[in-house]
Amino acid sequence: MTAAKHDVFQAIADPTRRKVLRLLAKGELPISEISSHFPVSRTAIVKHLNILSDAELVSGHKAGREKIYRLHPEPLTEVREFYELFWENKLSMLKHVVENDGTKGIKRDEDQEGTGSKGKEI
Amino acid sequence: MTAAKHDVFQAIADPTRRKVLRLLAKGELPISEISSHFPVSRTAIVKHLNILSDAELVSGHKAGREKIYRLHPEPLTEVREFYELFWENKLSMLKHVVENDGTKGIKRDEDQEGTGSKGKEI
DNA sequence: TTGATTTAACACCTTTTGGTTATATGTCAA
DNA sequence: TTGACATATAACCAAAAGGTGTTAAATCAA
Numbered sequence: 001m002t003a004a005k006h007d008v009f010q011a012i013a014d015p016t017r018r019k020v021l022r023l024l025a026k027g028e029l030p031i032s033e034i035s036s037h038f039p040v041s042r043t044a045i046v047k048h049l050n051i052l053s054d055a056e057l058v059s060g061h062k063a064g065r066e067k068i069y070r071l072h073p074e075p076l077t078e079v080r081e082f083y084e085l086f087w088e089n090k091l092s093m094l095k096h097v098v099e100n101d102g103t104k105g106i107k108r109d110e111d112q113e114g115t116g117s118k119g120k121e122i
Numbered sequence: 123m124t125a126a127k128h129d130v131f132q133a134i135a136d137p138t139r140r141k142v143l144r145l146l147a148k149g150e151l152p153i154s155e156i157s158s159h160f161p162v163s164r165t166a167i168v169k170h171l172n173i174l175s176d177a178e179l180v181s182g183h184k185a186g187r188e189k190i191y192r193l194h195p196e197p198l199t200e201v202r203e204f205y206e207l208f209w210e211n212k213l214s215m216l217k218h219v220v221e222n223d224g225t226k227g228i229k230r231d232e233d234q235e236g237t238g239s240k241g242k243e244i
Numbered sequence: 245t246t247g248a249t250t251t252a253a254c255a256c257c258t259t260t261t262g263g264t265t266a267t268a269t270g271t272c273a274a
Numbered sequence: 275t276t277g278a279c280a281t282a283t284a285a286c287c288a289a290a291a292g293g294t295g296t297t298a299a300a301t302c303a304a
Contacts, residue, residue: 009135013131014261016262032280043265046281047261047263062281076205082140083201085147153250154250168252169293188249189250
């Protein structure tokens with residue numbers, strides 16, 4: 001049941017949500033405080049928090065009449081793994097381009113996977 | 123004119139687009155080859171390629187009747203910088219939680235920026 | 245030249261996203 | 275107990291996202 005309803009990549013796609021995360025990096029905050037940093041309505045911020053929560057990037061707990069949100073950066077490792085995929089490749093890519101001028105296809109192997117499935121692909 | 127129409131974060135938000143990037147990491151490919159790896163229509167893939175192109179993650183050049191696409195991983199540094207923002211913070215966050223049990227707010231400084239502007243915020 | 249291949253450009257459709265307002269509900273402080 | 279405060283929830287909306295199919299144009303190979 002660790003299956004997050006919302007994808008991490010999709011969660012950080014929105015600039016407002018990224019700013020919320022940066023805000024929570026400094027420490028946990030109640031909704032009212034969070035929304036005071038944005039020009040949009042509190043309701044809109046709550047929706048963003050729900051999306052971040054679905055991606056397990058934040059969690060909220062009631063404290064009196066407030067709901068305090070806290071950051072959980074762990075799911076961001078998936079993002080890290082993704083861009084590192086290209087970090088390793090960057091040098092070998094460059095090599096290919098230099099070798100054969102990069103004007104024609106290089107490999108073109110087959111696999112035909114199909115992205116329709118839900119298979120936690122990074 | 124380096125102003126990308128599409129945000130890098132938003133570009134990599136879609137799983138199909140991430141797979142396209144992984145595909146192009148192995149070498150440049152024409153549209154027909156790329157779309158052969160997906161269950162969706164060629165038209166859909168072209169739209170994805172346009173979005174990736176707007177984010178300057180790929181570029182395409184005509185070669186005969188084919189259009190060859192090539193990866194440009196550079197914009198992903200922005201993603202990396204974002205991710206690292208939380209890695210630095212992770213230890214100090216943990217420290218805070220341990221120190222005061224994390225049941226109450228920690229800092230709550232003000233800034234009120236407003237995310238409406240186009241200001242290249244990571 | 246003709247036909248197959250590959251991309252380009254539309255028009256169209258459905259669902260999701262990001263936002264709004266209005267109306268409860270629960271909680272602290274006098 | 276009465277406000278004021280903080281969150282919750284519902285109904286609604288416009289625009290964007292992700293997809294489809296159709297048609298046209300360019301190019302390579304016979």
